[in-house]
Every structure is written in C-alpha cells, then in structure tokens.
Amino acid sequence: xxxxxxxxxxxxxxxxxxxxxxxxxxxxxxxxxxxxxxxxxxxxxxxxxxxxxxxxxxxxxxxxxxxxxxxxxxxxxxxxxxxxxxxxxxxxxxxxxxxxxxxxxxxxxxxxxxxxxxxxxxxxxxxxxxxxxxxxxxxxxxxxxxxxxxxxxxxxxxxxxxxxxxxxxxxxxxxxxxxxxxxxxxxxxxxxxxxxxxxxxxxxxxxxxxxxxxxxxxxxxxxxxxxxxxxxxxxxxxxxxxxxxxxxxxxxxxxxxxx
Amino acid sequence: xxxxxxxxxxxxxxxxxxxxxxxxxxxxxxxxxxxxxxxxxxxxxxxxxxxxxxxxxxxxxxxxxxxxxxxxxxxxxxxxxxxxxxxxxxxxxxxxxxxxxxxxxxxxxxxxxxxxxxxxxxxxxxxxxxxxxxxxxxxxxxxxxxxxxxxxxxxxxxxxxxxxxxxxxxxxxxxxxxxxxxxxxxxxxxxxxxxxxxxxxxxxxxxxxxxxxxxxxxxxxxxxxxxxxxxxxxxxxxxxxxxxxxxxxxxxxxxxxxxxxxxxxxxxxxxxxxxxxxxxxxxxxxxxxxxxxxxxxxxxxxxxxxxx
Numbered sequence: 095x096x097x098x099x100x101x102x103x104x105x106x107x108x109x110x111x112x113x114x115x116x117x118x119x120x121x122x123x124x125x126x127x128x129x130x131x132x133x134x135x136x137x138x139x140x141x142x143x144x145x146x147x148x149x150x151x152x153x154x155x156x157x158x159x160x161x162x163x164x165x166x167x168x169x170x171x172x173x174x175x176x177x178x179x180x181x182x183x184x185x186x187x188x189x190x191x192x193x194x195x196x197x198x199x200x201x202x203x204x205x206x207x208x209x210x211x212x213x214x215x216x217x218x219x220x221x222x223x224x225x226x227x228x229x230x231x232x233x234x235x236x237x238x239x240x241x242x243x244x245x246x247x248x249x250x251x252x253x254x255x256x257x258x259x260x261x262x263x264x265x266x267x268x269x270x271x272x273x274x275x276x277x278x279x280x281x282x283x284x285x286x287x288x289x290x291x292x293x294x295x296x297x298x299x300x301x302x303x304x305x306x307x308x309x310x311x312x313x314x315x316x317x318x319x320x321x322x323x324x325x326x327x328x329x330x331x332x333x334x335x336x337x338x339x340x341x342x343x344x345x346x347x348x349x350x351x352x353x
Numbered sequence: 354x355x356x357x358x359x360x361x362x363x364x365x366x367x368x369x370x371x372x373x374x375x376x377x378x379x380x381x382x383x384x385x386x387x388x389x390x391x392x393x394x395x396x397x398x399x400x401x402x403x404x405x406x407x408x409x410x411x412x413x414x415x416x417x418x419x420x421x422x423x424x425x426x427x428x429x430x431x432x433x434x435x436x437x438x439x440x441x442x443x444x445x446x447x448x449x450x451x452x453x454x455x456x457x458x459x460x461x462x463x464x465x466x467x468x469x470x471x472x473x474x475x476x477x478x479x480x481x482x483x484x485x486x487x488x489x490x491x492x493x494x495x496x497x498x499x500x501x502x503x504x505x506x507x508x509x510x511x512x513x514x515x516x517x518x519x520x521x522x523x524x525x526x527x528x529x530x531x532x533x534x535x536x537x538x539x540x541x542x543x544x545x546x547x548x549x550x551x552x553x554x555x556x557x558x559x560x561x562x563x564x565x566x567x568x569x570x571x572x573x574x575x576x577x578x579x580x581x582x583x584x585x586x587x588x589x590x591x592x593x594x595x596x597x598x599x600x601x602x603x604x605x606x607x608x609x610x611x612x613x614x615x616x617x618x619x620x621x622x623x624x625x626x627x628x629x630x631x632x633x634x635x636x637x638x639x640x641x642x643x644x645x646x647x648x649x650x651x652x653x654x655x656x657x658x659x660x661x
Contacts, residue, residue, distance in 0.1 A: 153549050172555055179553045185546045189568045198564065199554045256553075 097165035099254055099286040100127040100150055104159035106311075107145055111157060118311040119145045123159065125305060125314060129253075132280060132287045134297040134304045136342065138350060142312025143290045144258050150288060151177050151256045164253060171254070175203060178247030178285070182259040184239035186231035186246070193218065193227035196246045203250055217245040220279055237268040241275065248283050255280075258290045270330070273299055277325055294346070298338040299325060306342065308349040316345050388424045395421050422618040427625070430618040443619060447605060447626040454589045454601035455630060457517055461524020462585040462634075466578065468525065469532025476533075477540045477566070478558070494530050498523065498588065502595030516598045523592030528581040535577035539570025575642040582634040590627055602627050 105123035110116045119142040127133050135143040149156045152168040163171035171177065178199075186195045196214040197205075205213070218224045221241040223234075231239055240260055247255055260276075261269045273296060280287055291297050297304045301320050308315040320338045322329055329335050397406065398416025405412065414420060435446040472490070476483035502523050509519030543565050551561045593603025602623060609620040 148549075151553055153552060172553065175555055177553050179550060181546050181550075183544075183546055185544070185550055187547070187565070187568065189571070201564070202551075202554045202556045202560055 097129075098126045098162075099129045099131065099164060100125065100288070101162045102126070102146075102150065102159065105146070105149060105156045105161065106158035107142065107149060107154075108157045120149075120156075121311040121313055123312070123314060127286060127288060129164075129286050130284065132277075132289065132300055132302045134289045134291055134301040135307060136291055136294070136297045136304055136346070137307030137312070137315070138309050138346070139292065141307040141309035141349075143307055146307075146312065147256050147258050147288060147290050150254075151179060175199070175250060176253045178250070178252035178255045180240075180243045180247045180255070180257045180260040182262040184231070184236075184243040186239055186242055188230065188232060190231075191227065192223065192229050192231060192234070192242050195231060195242055196227075196249050198246060199250045213249055214245075217249050220248070220282065221245045221275070237264055237272060240264065240272060244276065244279060248279065248285065251283070251285075253286060255285050255287045257287065259292070260289075261296070262291075269293075269296070270327070274325070274327065276300065294339050294342050295330070295335075298322075298335060298342055299330065304342055306345040306349060308352065315349050318342055318345060391421065391424055395423070419614065419617055422621060427618040427621045430616070431622055443622055447602070447623060450600065450602045450605045450623075451626050451630045454586065454593065454603065455634070457520045457592070457601065458524050458582075458585040458589040458630075458634065460518070460521040461588055462528050462582055464521065465525040465528025465581060465585065466532050469529040469577075469581070470536050472529065472533040473536035473540055474562070476537050477562075483537070490530060490533055493526070498527070498591050499595060501526065502592050506592075506596040516596050517600075520589055520592035520596055520598055520601075523595070524585040524588030527584040527588040531577040531580040531584070532574075535573045536570055539573030540566045542573065543569045571645070575638065575645075578638045578642075579635055582638045583631045586627070586631045586634055602630065 102123055102125045105120055105125075106118070107120040108116055108118050123146060135146060137143050145154070148154045150161055150163070150168060152161075152172040155169075161168040163176060166174070186192075187198070190198065193211070193214040196217050197210040200210045200213060214227065215224070218227050221244060223238060223241055223245070226234060226238065226242075231242065234242065243260065247257075261272050264272060277300060287300075289297075289300060291300075298320055299322070304318045304320060306315045306318065307313065318338070318341055322332070322334055322338065394412075394414075395416045398412050398421075400406075401412075403412045403415050404410060418426070431444040431447075432442050435441050435443045441449075472486065476486055505522050505526070506516060506519045508514075509516065509522065514522070540562075547565055547569075548561070551565055556564070589601065590603040590606065592598070593601040594607050598604065605623045606620065606627065609616070609623045613620050
C-alpha cells in the first residue's frame with residue numbers, strides 16, 4: 095500500500111536510435127507520483143509529454159532508466175491490468191453499444207456476463223449516462239463519448255489512470271464541464287491520475303501537482319504544487335486559481351525562452 | 354449541452370420491400386435502355402449500310418442479323434426448344450446450366466474465402482509470411498487461367514477430385530485473392546490508439562484479433578466477397594470450358610459458339626445467362642451484407658448521428 099504509484103528514474107527515450115535521424119525525445123526524467131495524487135504533465139508541443147505517459151503505461155519502452163508502478167516494473171503492472179487509459183480520441187468501438195464498450199476490458203479480464211452488466215450500469219451512472227447504454231457511440235456527442243471512454247477506463251478499477259489530452263477535442267464549455275466531472279469521478283473512484291494537457295487552466299484546475307516539461311530533449315523543468323481545495327465552477331474565478339495559472343504560465347514562458 | 358436522438362433503431366427504414374422494388378425497377382429500366390440503344394444502332398446501320406450517318410466512316414460493329422440479332426429474336430429464342438426435337442426451352446436449359454455452374458462457383462467461393470481469410474490472418478501474424486507470400490499471391494493472379502485450368506483438371510484426375518470439383522478449385526484460384534488482400538488490409542486497419550488500448554488491457558493477440566481486428570475488417574470484407582463471388586462465376590465458366598465439363602454455362606457457351614452461324618441468338622442468350630448468374634451471386638452477397646449490417650447496426654454513413 096505504501097508503494098508510490100509511479101517511480102520513474104533516469105528515463106530517457108531516443109527514437110530511431112540506430113539511424114541518422116535519431117531523435118532524443120526525453121532525457122533524465124525523475125518523477126514520482128503518490129497513490130491518490132492527480133499529476134498533470136504540461137509543456138510545449140514536442141516536449142515528449144505523451145511519450146512520457148506512454149512509457150509509464152508500458153505502451154513503449156524507455157531507452158534508459160526504469161519505471162516502477164506500485165513497486166513493480168511497468169510491464170508487470172500492465173499485465174496485472176493496473177492501467178486505465180483515455181486518449182484525445184475517445185476510441186470507442188463503433189460496432190459495440192455503449193455498455194459493451196465499457197464492458198470490453200471486463201470481457202478481456204474474463205468477468206461473467208452478469209457481473210459485467212452490473213458494473214457497466216454502475217459506471218454509466220458514475221458518468222451520468224445511465225440511459226445511454228443501449229446506444230451506439232456514434233449516436234452520442236463528443237463529450238458524451240469521452241465520458242464513456244472514461245467509464246471504460248475506470249470500469250475494472252485500475253489503480254492508475256493515464257490520460258492523454260482526453261478533452262483536447264472538446265469545445266471550451268464542454269471541456270470545463272468534463273473537468274468538474276472528472277474530478278468528481280476521480281474522488282469517487284479514489285484512483286491515481288497522470289494527465290497530459292497543453293491547457294494551462296486545465297492543468298491548474300485538475301492537479302495536485304503540475305510537471306512542466308521543456309522540449310528538445312524533454313526534461314522536467316519544474317514541478318508546481320497546486321492547492322485549490324474543493325474545486326467547483328467558482329474556483330475558476332478565484333484568486334488562488336489565477337495565481338496557479340500565472341505560476342504555470344511563467345514556468346512555461348521561461349521554458350520557451352530557454353529553448 | 355447536446356441533446357441526442359436516442360433511438361437504438363437509428364433510421365427507421367421506410368418499407369424495405371418498396372426500396373428493393375425500386376432498385377429492381379431501376380435495373381429493368383437500365384436493361385430496357387441497353388435494348389433500345391442496341392436496336393437503334395442496328396436500325397441506323399441498316400439505313401446507312403453500316404456507316405456513320407452522312408460520312409464514309411464505317412461503324413465499329415456491323416449490324417446484320419448474324420452479328421447483332423434483334424433483341425426480340427434473342428428473347429424469342431429463349432422460349433423455343435433448345436434443340437429441335439427436345440421439349441426443353443432454351444431458357445429452361447440455360448437455367449439448368451446456371452444452377453450447375455452456380456454449385457461449382459459456390460463451392461469455389463466458399464473454399465477461396467476460407468483460404469483467403471486464412472492467408473490474411475497468417476500474413477497479419479507473421480510479417481515474414483506477408484513478405485514471403487504477398488509476391489506469390491500477386492503473381493498467382495497474373496498466370497492466365499486458360500493455361501492453368503487444364504493443369505488443375507489433369508492433377509485432379511490423378512487424385513480423388515471429380516472434374517466438377519476441379520472446376521471449383523479453378524474458381525477458388527480466382528476468389529481467394531481479393532479476399533486475402535482486402536482482409537489483410539482490413540485486419541491492419543485499426544487505429545494505433547485502438548491497438549494501444551488493447552495492449553493497455555494486456556489483451557493477448559487472439560483477443561485483439563477477435564475483438565478489434567475482425568470487426569474493423571468487416572467494411573473491407575464485403576466488397577472483397579462481392580468481387581470474389583462474381584469472380585467465382587467467371588472461374589467456374591472458364592474452368593468448365595477448359596476442363597470440358599458438361600452441364601454448365603461454360604459448355605453452353607462453347608456449344609452455342611460452334612453453331613453461331615446458324616443461331617447467333619443462342620450464344621447471346623448464353624452470355625446473358627452468364628451475366629445474370631454473376632448478378633445473382635452479387636445480389637446474394639449484398640443481401641447477406643444487409644442482414645449482417647442490420648444486426649451490427651453500424652453508423653458508417655454518419656447520417657444517423659443527430660444532435661440538436
């Protein structure tokens with residue numbers, strides 16, 4: 095229980111390592127995430143934040159360094175189904191109904207039909223789509239699809255939720271609404287979240303800690319603690335929120351200036 | 354936020370029978386137009402001694418009754434006895450022949466589809482297999498069927514295959530190709546993010562195949578099946594001719610070709626019957642596709658997404 099959610103030490107990633115166009119995407123990344131923490135990765139495009147997330151999730155392997163997730167290697171954590179993932183595109187399967195999409199990871203894990211149905215109904219209530227289980231994904235709006243994707247990611251109670259700009263394709267109002275929803279779900283599910291974004295207000299609003307990355311090669315520039323207390327729509331107009339966004343913005347500016 | 358029309362039925366199809374009738378009517382009109390064009394050309398050629406009106410340029414196809422029998426003559430021949438002294442009409446004979454050829458083609462289609470799907474999965478699983486097999490699969494289709502067919506029939510005679518089964522194998526040879534190529538493309542079609550999702554669930558290869566790759570391949574498969582179905586008919590007819598198999602459309606075409614000078618309308622009727630058989634198998638596959646579509650209820654067109 096006391097194991098940190100993520101301990102990344104000395105992570106480096108070089109793409110096309112043995113060719114002329116080798117690209118160093120990440121170098122010397124040290125980061126640890128505590129259980130229950132909400133950590134955002136932010137930085138200019140090309141800073142390797144998505145790459146970092148994918149290394150955490152064992153979708154790709156690091157060139158150097160190691161990642162431990164709950165005290166085990168990332169590859170083992172993946173095989174143990176410790177990860178829930180959500181990407182910018184909801185990535186729902188068109189040929190499955192909404193409930194069947196949520197049940198996909200449960201099917202893969204060998205849950206019985208009844209148990210799956212019960213859980214998908216639970217998850218639909220959690221994301222407030224209880225009446226949409228029998229619809230197909232393409233019958234839902236973008237924001238609703240994204241909520242289904244989050245429900246799917248959480249359906250098997252993963253210990254770690256990895257999200258890569260999940261609200262990037264949504265309009266601003268829907269996006270802010272989804273952020274509030276995500277925080278509620280995150281509190282109710284009691285999970286750990288690593289969240290990639292390039293939106294300063296989004297990072298400030300959601301996170302306990304914001305990791306600011308600098309590009310070429312991607313490094314940790316600074317880590318900003320955010321404490322906004324209980325967050326709701328009013329938080330966005332608060333003084334503390336303004337201070338947090340300012341701090342993140344200034345960190346990003348100094349990143350830009352140095353690169 | 355957004356309100357969404359939530360009918361699981363999507364667009365309620367307005368009387369599918371009506372739409373089918375409309376499609377059939379459109380087909381009939383198209384055929385009638387071909388007949389009218391045929392007769393018009395023939396009439397014009399008759400008036401100008403096979404020249405373009407007002408010029409000395411000859412028409413590409415002569416218009417006498419031997420080269421271009423009247424549509425009415427062809428139609429009439431269908432209801433005459435196929436041979437003097439026999440009670441069976443030409444239409445009945447062609448229908449019987451088409452059934453015979455259909456059986457061979459269907460067997461060829463079935464085997465070809467299975468082989469095609471098997472090859473696609475094999476090539477998907479082992480990229481060395483793809484590199485090694487793909488050139489051969491492509492080359493296989495450049496070998497003229499006319500040359501290959503007698504070889505297959507001769508091989509078949511040395512084994513347990515009957516000649517009609519050998520014809521099915523020839524049809525198989527044509528059908529496996531589009532299925533293999535399209536199925537592979539379809540199986541490789543899932544987005545990287547979808548594959549990563551399955552990886553994040555620690556899904557083994559077989560589950561990724563069944564739960565992601567196969568459903569993703571469905572839109573690629575039916576066009577291939579339609580092509581394969583019509584090719585299976587072509588393969589069966591060519592196979593029958595090469596193998597000298599009696600009873601099918603291939604033999605009918607061959608026979609009527611030898612008596613062309615005394616009855617061109619019979620060869621035309623046989624060609625028409627072959628085209629009809631091709632159309633029939635195409636419609637058959639399309640029907641299966643519609644049934645599968647209804648069960649899967651996929652929103653490919655996107656026009657069923659309605660937001661207010």
